[in-house]
Amino acid sequence: MQTFDLEAQGLRALNSTLHAQADNSNQTHWEIVNPKGSHAIAVGLDAPIEVNIKGSTGYYCAGMNKQATVHVHGSVGPGTAENMMSGMVVVEGDASQYAGATGHGGTLVIKGNASSRCGISMKGIDIIVHGNIGHMSAFMAQSGNMVVCGDAGEALGDSLYEARLFVRGSVKSLGADCIEKEMRPEHITILEELLERGGCDAKASEFKRYGSARKLYNFNIDNAY
C-alpha cells in the first residue's frame, strides 16, 4: 500500500505519480489522504491500480478513468468519473451534479444520492445509484445503463437515445421522448448483474424500466417547441 498525502505533496505530484503506474506496476494499491475537497484528483488514470481516497473530493474526481478502481470514502463534487472509459469508481457518500457525464464505459457506483444531470450524455457507462437522483438525469443519454434504487427527479431521460434506465422508486416526471418500457427477462438479467456489481441488495423485480420512444430520432418540426 502506497500512501499519498495530497495536502503535503500536491495535486500535480499525485496525478503524475499515478499516471506513471504502468500495466505491470507492482504498486497496485494507493491511499490518498487529506483530499479536502480538491479538484481533479486521480484524473486520467490508465492502469489496473486501486486508489482509495480517504475523504471528500471536489470536481471531476476520477475523470476520464481507464482501467483503475477509484474508491472515494466520502462524497464527491460535480462531474465525478466524467467521460470514464473503463474501470470502476465507487463513491461511499453523495455525488454532486453531472456524475458519470458522457462516460463511455466502466462502472460508477454511488452509495448515497446523486444530484442533477447524473449520467448526462452517457455513452456506455453503467451507473448504479443506491439513493435518489436529481432532475434532468440521463439527459441525451446515448447508451449504457443507469440503475436508481431510490427516486428520480424531474425530466428523467429527456431526449434519450439508447441508454437503459432502471428506477425502483418514484419518477417525478419523464423528459421528452422518455417512456416506461416493458421489463422483459433479458432486462431482469442485465439488472440483476448490475445490482450485484453495485453491491445493492434490491430485487430486480422491484424496478421499472425506462427508455426512448424514439420519436425524436429524426428531426421533425412538430417536435420543436
Add this chain to the structure above:
Amino acid sequence: MKDEQNGAPRTLPIQSATFSNPVNAEIRRASATGIYDIRGGGAKRKLPHFDDLLFLGASISRYPLEGYRERCDTNVTLGTRFAKNPIQLDIPVTIAGMSFGALSGSAKEALGRGATMAGTSTTTGDGGMTEEERGHSNKLVYQYLPSRYGMNPDDLRRCDAIEIVVGQGAKPGGGGMLLGQKISDRVAEMRNLPKGIDQRSACRHPDWTGPDDLEIKILELREITNWEKPIYIKVGGARPYFDTTLAVKAGADVVVLDGMQGGTAATQDVFIEHVGQPILACIREAVRALQDLDMHREVQLVVSGGIRTGADVAKAMALGADAVAIGTAALIALGDNDPKWEAEYNALGTTAGAYDDWHEGQDPAGITTQDPELMKRFDPIEGGRRLNNYLKVMTLEAQTIARACGKNHLHNLEPEDLCALTLEAAAMAKIPLAGTDWYPGKPGTSY
C-alpha cells in the same frame, strides 16, 4: 390605367426592398413546408468586413522593405502561457475545426496534408479524431465539444493542443445537428449512436456551466495531459470583450474568436444570419480585453470568420490577432462549390458558389458527404496540394503587404497601418476613416 389609355408612360413595377424576391420566396417555401431552412456555411448577408479597411503603405514617414528580398517572418507560437509544449507554426493561418461526419475522412486527410505541407495546424471537430487526420497532421488541435462525441483520454494525449469549444460564429449559443443521411456505420460508431438517426450536438457543455467551472475543467484537462498541451477556448462573436476576459481568467492559453461569417455544417438560416457579430466588430474588443488584463501576446488571439486572402490575414493581424483560422476558404481550396460540378449543382436546385446544403450529404465535390460514390471523386493528395498552394499564396500576400508597411514580421503590423473606407468599419475596427484622424467613438471626441 388612365395613363395607359392616354398612351402616356406608366409607373414601372417596383420590387419592394423589404419584401424582395428572395424574401418572398422564403415566405412561400416556409408556408408550403412548415419548417425553417437549415443550411451550412456562414452569414451570406453583406457585412462590414476586411474589405472596408485599407493599408496605408509606406511613404516619407514610413520606410518600406524590399518586396521580394528582405526578410519578413511569418512564424507564430501558440500556447506560451501555461503549456509545456506550445505549438510552433511557420505561418499564422490555421485550419479551423470541421467535423468528421460533416466532412468525409478523405477531406479531413487532405486538410491535414495541406496544413502540414504549409507548416501549420489543423483541427478536429465534433465527432472525434480520425486516423486519417492524425496521421497526416503534424500539428493537430483536438476539439473538446459539448457533445463529447468520440472524446477519449488517448486522443487527448496524442493531440498537440486542446480547443474547448464554447461557441462558434455561425451560431453563438446554438448546438448542431448532423442529419441521418450522413450517419454511416463509421460515423455512428465513433459517436456511440445508432446509424441513420439525426444526431444532436448540445449547445452547452454537460459538466460545467460558468467561467468558475471552466477554470476547474481546464485544470482537469491539464492534469490529464501533464500540462503539456496548449488549451484554446473558442467563442463565437457575441460579447468579445467579456468572453475574452472570462476565457483568460479561466486559464486559456489561446482565445479563438469566430465571427458570424464563420461556417457551420448545418444550422437554421435564421440563426446564421441573425445571431452574432461580424468578425470585424470583434477583434479590437477582444484585443482590448487582453490589453486590459496585460495579456496581449501572452495569451494568443486567433480569429476566424470570412478570412479569404492574405490581405484579410494582414488586416486581422494589424488589428491585434496573432493568427487566423480558415474553414470555408479551405473547403473551397479543396474543391467545394467548384463550377466544374455546375450541372450537378443545378440538379440539386442550386448553383456553384451557392451550394450550402452540406448537411444533406449529396455534395457533388465529394467533400461534405459520407456517400462512398461521391467520396471517390475527391483525391486527398490533390486536395492537400491545393490547400498548401492556397496557404502559401495567402502567406505571400500578407508578406507583400507587411513589407509595404515596413514590417519585417507579420506580427509587427499594427492599427496605425490601416484606414477605414466606411463609418461602420471605422467604428467597429476603431480605425480612422480614410482622410481623417477620427473614428466614431474615438476617446476625446464627441459624435
